[in-house]
Amino acid sequence: MAFVQSYAAPRHCLGSVRSAILGASFDNGREVALEPQGEWERLLTAANAGDGAAFARFLTLITPVMRGIIRARAGTMGSDEHEDILQEVLLAVHLKRGTWQGDRPVRPWLYAVARHKIVDAFRKRGSAIQVPIEAFEETLPAERSDEPMAARDLSAMLDQIDERSATIVRAIAIEGESAETAGERVGLSAGAARVSMHRAMKRLSALAERMTR
Amino acid sequence: MSERQTTEDLIASLAAMPAPPRLRMSRIALQIVGLVGIGLVLLLIGTGLRPDLAHALTTPVTLAKNAIPLALAAIALPAAMMTARPEAEPPVWLLLLPAGLAAALFVATLAETPVAQIPRGIMGNTVAACLTSITVLSLTPIVVGIALMRRGATTRPTLTGALIGLASGAGAAAGYALHCAEDNPLFYVTWYGMGICIATLIGAVLGRRWLRW
Numbered sequence: 110m111a112f113v114q115s116y117a118a119p120r121h122c123l124g125s126v127r128s129a130i131l132g133a134s135f136d137n138g139r140e141v142a143l144e145p146q147g148e149w150e151r152l153l154t155a156a157n158a159g160d161g162a163a164f165a166r167f168l169t170l171i172t173p174v175m176r177g178i179i180r181a182r183a184g185t186m187g188s189d190e191h192e193d194i195l196q197e198v199l200l201a202v203h204l205k206r207g208t209w210q211g212d213r214p215v216r217p218w219l220y221a222v223a224r225h226k227i228v229d230a231f232r233k234r235g236s237a238i239q240v241p242i243e244a245f246e247e248t249l250p251a252e253r254s255d256e257p258m259a260a261r262d263l264s265a266m267l268d269q270i271d272e273r274s275a276t277i278v279r280a281i282a283i284e285g286e287s288a289e290t291a292g293e294r295v296g297l298s299a300g301a302a303r304v305s306m307h308r309a310m311k312r313l314s315a316l317a318e319r320m321t322r
Numbered sequence: 323m324s325e326r327q328t329t330e331d332l333i334a335s336l337a338a339m340p341a342p343p344r345l346r347m348s349r350i351a352l353q354i355v356g357l358v359g360i361g362l363v364l365l366l367i368g369t370g371l372r373p374d375l376a377h378a379l380t381t382p383v384t385l386a387k388n389a390i391p392l393a394l395a396a397i398a399l400p401a402a403m404m405t406a407r408p409e410a411e412p413p414v415w416l417l418l419l420p421a422g423l424a425a426a427l428f429v430a431t432l433a434e435t436p437v438a439q440i441p442r443g444i445m446g447n448t449v450a451a452c453l454t455s456i457t458v459l460s461l462t463p464i465v466v467g468i469a470l471m472r473r474g475a476t477t478r479p480t481l482t483g484a485l486i487g488l489a490s491g492a493g494a495a496a497g498y499a500l501h502c503a504e505d506n507p508l509f510y511v512t513w514y515g516m517g518i519c520i521a522t523l524i525g526a527v528l529g530r531r532w533l534r535w
Contacts, residue, residue, distance in 0.1 A: 156337075156341060157341045158341070159341055162337065164336065164341070165333055165334060165336075168333040168336060168337065169333060172329065172333070192328070192329060195329060196328070196329055199329070199333065199336060200336065201475075201535065203339065203342075204342065205342075205408070206341065206342060207342040207343055207344045207473070208406055208473075208474055208475040209407075210407065217409040218407065218408060218409045220409070221407075221408035221409035222475060224477075225477040225535075
């Protein structure tokens, strides 16, 4: 996971990879602080046991991620409305947090709650916008891009595919190396590395779909 | 940025609220089972068990009259409870097994019944009592069950309501079969099936209205 902390290099490249994978554009200039796995679970467990500070921290952590998902789904909607929807999501997270089973990962639960509220919010506003994010890739505003957790999601997803593909994706797409160099690293020809990268990106998109839907 | 401030305020106020209690699906399930049970006991005290019950339960085709609805209820109730979690994928397809068995039983009986006797076989003598009992017995558990499920976070209100209706109707039918002496599958698959479908429909309609969040 260390690569996310140390990328710094070609940011434009990283931005496009992230929008391709996560369906959201974010392009932050600062270093990304990584939380240990299970941080969200720990916080929500404490929160549900009555720790208000832990719940505040939990909501603060998920806010940028939720904002990213909302923006990815809303596309043309104004950012004031994004913020309204975000608040509806946060409120629902509070009201329904008793339905999270403490022994399960929090993300599937959280994304399901968010998706439900977001779809509902769009329905209420009479605009069922379901345009694929690729359509906005070039025009998405780069503001409000404080989304460290999204980068963490990227690394979590990379952990879910096989080591060699993950290495290639990191090398080519994130660190901006050539296919030749990246291929050499894992013992593949440049062509094979490109094919492997292409396949890995497809799998990552599928993973991201599951996370944001 | 005033918008941003509002969201932070919201987080602070949500964190200050008491945590909702953890949802215990098994308690809701128990209450539904209990309500179906109470209704059935009252019905059977009022109308009595069929006199040849012990013998009837040793005949497979007659036993199926209890067993198939019981299987439907045993699948539908846990599935309904699962949907209280937003991320859950209840194994609804399992319902096809008992439903398919009932259909097969119906078709097999149809094939060996002389055409002239089919209408009488289907109509039987107690259609009204059968439909009324199953529907009325399932009403209280449906209403109470759905009201309790409001504390859950189903992302599919209609499905949750329908599953509660199905569980209640099928449970009622399984119990009613202890009283009912019509053992022709043409009769009971048709009318038990109809009663269970009515209960399912009632549940679906109520769920759609009450389980939104």
